[in-house]
Amino acid sequence: MDSQDLVYDEKAAAIVHTMERSITRLGLGIAVQPQFVSLLNAIEVQVEDRASDPIALRLMCDALLALADAHGLDRRKLKLDKHVSSLLEWTARHHPGTR
Numbered sequence: 001m002d003s004q005d006l007v008y009d010e011k012a013a014a015i016v017h018t019m020e021r022s023i024t025r026l027g028l029g030i031a032v033q034p035q036f037v038s039l040l041n042a043i044e045v046q047v048e049d050r051a052s053d054p055i056a057l058r059l060m061c062d063a064l065l066a067l068a069d070a071h072g073l074d075r076r077k078l079k080l081d082k083h084v085s086s087l088l089e090w091t092a093r094h095h096p097g098t099r
Contacts, residue, residue, distance in 0.1 A: 009094065012047035015087045016040055019064070022078045032071055039064050047087065050095045057091060 020040045024033060043060045044051040063083045068075050075081055 009050045016044045017081045
């Protein structure tokens with residue numbers, strides 16, 4: 001797949017941005033928040049061009065949920081599990097998984 005074949009996946013990126021907004025609104029501080037932002041940026045890179053590796057994406061999403069648990073965030077209140085599931089389902093249907 002070359003750069004001409006890349007199509008930005010607005011739906012997947014929107015799901016990632018929703019998760020990022022939920023987390024940044026918490027004001028977790030300079031020691032914690034960058035951990036989440038960095039991981040969410042990596043997830044976004046995986047999905048934005050529709051060429052995500054499904055295993056890498058799953059592991060990054062698992063890491064995001066584990067990080068939320070490690071910092072005592074209420075995943076249910078933040079709807080993180082719902083958003084992760086939506087992202088994984090969307091990419092499974094709409095990404096060719098060529099990487």
